[in-house]
Amino acid sequence: MTETASPALSVLDLVPVRTGQTSSQAIAASMALARRADELGYRRYWFAEHHNMAAVASTSPAVLIAGAIGVTERIRLGSGGVMLPNHAPLIVAEQFAALEAMAPGRVDVGIGRAPGSDQVITSLLRRSGATSEVERFPDHIADIMALASPEGAQVRFVNGGEYQVRATPAADGSPDVWLLGSSDYSAQLAAQLGLPYVFANHFAGDGLERAMALYRTNFTATEERPEPRSFVTANVIVAPTQKEADERALPQLRQFARLRSNKPMRPIETIDEVLASPSDALEQSLIDQNKQRWFVGTPDAVAEQLTTFATTHGVEEIMLGATAGAYEGEPLDGIGGRGQTLELLAAAM
Secondary structure, three states: OOOOOOOEEEEEEOOEOEOOOOHHHHHHHHHHHHHHHHHHOOOEEEEOOOOOOOOEOOOOHHHHHHHHHOOOOOOEEEEEEEEHHHOOHHHHHHHHHHHHHHOOOOEEEEEEOOOOOOHHHHHHHOOOOOOOOHHHHHHHHHHHHHHOOOOOEEEEOOOOOEEEEOOOOOOOOOOEEEEEEOOHHHHHHHHHHOOOEEEOOOOOOOOHHHHHHHHHHHOOOOOOOOOOOEEEEEEEEEOOOHHHHHHHHHHHHHHHHHHHOOOOOOOEOOHHHHHHOOOOHHHHHHHHHHHOOOEEEOHHHHHHHHHHHHHHOOOOEEEEEEOOOOOOOOOOOOOHHHHHHHHHHHHHO
16 A cells, blocks of 8 residues: 555445346445445445436435435435436425435535436426526526525515525525536536536546646635535445456446447346356447446555545545446345445555
């Protein structure tokens, strides 16, 4: 291990659904993983928002956060993220203000600009029309921050009248707002608004260095946030041996390859299924390309790689994509390889 200080560790969970697993079992497994992350001292645990995907059960971050509040004690819980164009700002503010009331000082609301699904599902999510104004994304972020604060927001009418709106009636705190993204736009907007920023490195191919530089160079300091705050996500799989780590990476790597090559999506395969059905040349090329950006290996090796990665990009926290695959016979509602990654890495850092 290098003598450089190890980064804090957090977890990003898409609530993966594997072959033969029900939504109930997948959610139970994620609740158990959140509990274990809390016990191990991880800093935060975030749920993503995705829709109509056979391999992903994290359709509603706020609901999952509420469940995780009941099984954890100290870890911060949040969204990674709420896809804001799908929701009215007041609804997001109300949901996360309520969560903050349930777990004071432990709630983050990470906000993204992407829809989190295909065009058909996006049209269904935005059927009312009120949330489809993507160009008003910066205004909607400001609305959420105001509405979820104890002071609330004033709605002004054309005739000069005002109306007081609060997400909860007697708030004494508000959730932390983070802006998420993988582009220059999100980095610049986070800097302009003086918000903390997360670069979605777990799926973005390039642009990390540029986005972080734009964010830090253009950051607008405020009394509440005098300095830029940021961390990055990364796909991390740790096992006792390199062979096992490589095998546990295969199901999610193949899922990514299927997504990028427009193949039909299905529940995440078990490791046994992947090994029994080798990928074609295009799929294997995408797997090899993606794996180069992942951290896959034994505890000490990955701990050192992550420490170097954090130092290189000037962050003191890394959020792990909990992506380790499962072997046939591992409990459908257990933490399995994902829990093993968290445990081995926490011990090595």
